[in-house]
Amino acid sequence: MSEPLQRTPLYDLHVELGARLVPFAGWEMPVQYSGIIEEHLAVRRAAGLFDVSHMGEVRVRGRDAVVFLDRVMTNEMSTLKPGAARYTLMCQPDGGCVDDLIVYRFSENEFFICLNASNAAKDIQWLRDHVGTAKVEIIDECKLWAQLALQGPLAEKILSLVTTLPLASIKRFGFLVGEVAGASGCVVSRTGYTGSAGFEIYLPAASGIQVARALLTSGKAHGLIPVGLGARDSLRLEANYPLYGHEISERISPIQAGLGWTVKFNKEQFIGREALRRQAEGGPTSSVVLFSLNDRRIARQGATVYAGETPVGEVLSGTFSPTMNKPIGTALVAAGYVNSEQLTVDIRGTRLPLTISVTPFVK
Template identity: 45%
Template sequence: MLKRTPLFPVYAEHGARVIDFGGWELPVQFTGIQKEHDAVRQQAGLFDVSHMGEVRVTGEDALPFLQKITTNDVAKLENGQCQYSLMCYPDGGVVDDLLVYKLGDNNYMLVINASNIDKDVAWMQQNLTGHTEITNISDETAMLAVQGPHAEQILAKLTDAPIQTLKTFRFLPDVKVADINALLSRTGYTGEDGFELYVDQHDAVQLWKLLLEAGQEYGLVPAGLGARDTLRFEARLPLYGQELSNEISPLEAGLNYFVKLDKGDFIGRDVIAEHKANGAPRKLVGIEMIDRGIPRPHYKVFTLEGTPIGEVTTGTQSPTFKTNVGLALIDSAYSALGTEVNVEIRGAQVKAKIVATPFYKRKP
């Protein structure tokens, strides 16, 4: 039986095509991936991300516990600030990537990937130290995301909260959006400006409708997982299970910035420090096809001489640029920009080259 978010009842009203996504019945698209992608790049899109997991971490030892299980430096967070981070296994592989929200002293919320909720909570329980309490609040929490250049104007119609001055990776813990209580953050997973609204699951449908109504004049459209994937891919934002896994370290995925080796010990630090000192054996790179063909996940990558050097993690025709591009995890020795490689597409070796990423950057 597939799980459903509190917003499942409204999908049909917007013509959603639903798929099984990691055990959840979620919309891959409403009006079409290209249309939804363009709306987020040019106006705004509304995403149901209620399948994501939320976990409260509280108690007098919450900070040392989080320092132990995550790679970023939680001690640097102020109240009302959040950070991107990773949880690793001792061998440097990634348990999950996540966001850490600091609600107050000894009071944090972690936002984790939907397909990893049970695994992540079990991992945290297994590594629990001191006076720390973990509470999985995923089932009672809904999460909606408004993304795109007009996101701020749309939300400003529904709240008096000072969102105009809210900086990226900051949040307001308790605001009224219309008459609904929400935690409102400004992070985004699309390469555009955007806000996330965490609300009680019972308020999700009402908030969805209010946002769509408020966003009508700005071209706001419901957007599904398809556009979410193409948008995050163009911005080179990783997806767990593709650019990250228990077999891929944060440094191999190019996430060095979110690993703070100088903060003290944490799970996986030794292997990651070794990668930093001697270079990671593999590297995540951008590829662009020279010959015809679209690189897809798990397509093998070879040198021009035919030596296997890795595989594609994500690939598609970029909806923004109409180029056939991908991300590939390959042997670091072949990762220099401009290097030509072959991608095996349906049994044929097709030429591509290593290119700079992200493929898309928002204009300031």
């Protein structure tokens, strides 16, 4: 028998709000409330509130925390200042991705890491397996936190209604710790996964519904609505943000995924360095591309990409873009074809031309 689905601290609120709940990464999560397109456009035009409490959290602390994290992360941790966060990846020795994460530095020797829901247990074990002789503690805090994402151009205005934190002082990938809607000890960061402005809020699990309800009530007059995973996916694809298991995976490296900027070869050593260096210097055999379709049909994960009659790749993600009003997606394409204007994708026996985009659909 399969294990029962986990529920976030906001589950009862989702039911109250009439969410359509679906299985996702072992969790029972809201895929939509009023409708994916309406929710998507609310984030682009006003604001949306997401429950992302399924994400994992781990704390790493100790005198060797910086050295340890620099060894297991592709990005540089030693230059990360307290009060700031950084996007990074953990890689296997062959360069494949273990996960992508955001690392928050609380103090000189204390870090807080946000993990993908589907990888949380694996990531924590990976960290523990690579401690070696480092003097660090790896503390699983997945059960302690709820996490909300408040995203959209009016996010700061709405959040200011329920907190006295100086939000304007938080720079992109910066954070503050304080009280939100009566809940103390909240971590408020200017980060997100939508391509719109906004914040992500880590808060004690028991305060999840209290804070979410306060935000929805205060933000209603400004157009704030709850948003599910369906719109989260279309929003992140418009911004060309990767999703683990799609644009990055154990078989797709940061170099292939266009995330080479997260790989700091100036560091003397980190797991996967040599494999990634060879890819960066010689060029990867395949790369992830962003595309759109001038059709109503959506190219789904696994669909074959062709150059003429030659299969040259496969679709990684596909959805309908409310902003572009047409289907968009990503594909892993053989190196010689990433700039081709002659690519097509097979959708149920019909070949449709792809238009490759070198920039995200939203900025």
